[in-house]
Amino acid sequence: MSRIRSSGLRAVLTAVTVAAVAFGAPVAASAAPTGSAGSNDLPGSVSELPGSVVDLGARAIDLGSAILGNGSSLPTTQQCNQSRQSGGEGVTGTYHELGRSGPTSFLLEWETYDVPDRIQVFYGGSQIYDTGRIGDSINEGTGSAVVNVPAGSASSILVRVTGDPGTDWDYLVNCPIL
Secondary structure, rough: OOHHHHHHHHHHHHHHHHHHHHOOOOOOOOOOOOOOOOOOOOOOOOHHHHOHHHHHHHHHHHHHHHHHHHHOOOOEEEEOOOOEEOOOOOOEEEEEEEEOOOOEEEEEEEOOOOOOEEEEEEOOOEEEEEEEEEEEOOOOEEEEEEEOOOOOOOOEEEEEHHHHEOOOEEEOOOOOOO
């Protein structure tokens, strides 16, 4: 295995391990299977995890890309209809529980004031919306958009805001439109 592929694989495995620990999933020390085929009666098995396994996998992928991509901190979780605010630069990730899986849609509202920021929305590990860099002294980055969530089993989305020095921003993920 090439040195680049080996280090990339090591980084991904580290990210998945960190994600598993962060979300309370068991982490095996070896790759050897344990238990009998089709059995979910082991202590700490996936069947005992809160939420869906797909949500856990999507969050592990999102966390791994955050760790590999920019070293941002672990995302927090909020319910929909709760405002998220920051006055700092850097990358901020927040999971928002929508209360239902895709397909659905929700209204995303933002204010990026006079320093350009970028707001991205991810579902199941894939980007589903990107504002691009928005905000300046003319329009102050005030806006909104209906974000369409594709079919899937996850009930949460990840919103990632990338802000420049001196930034101030806030946004709101409204609960899904019926």
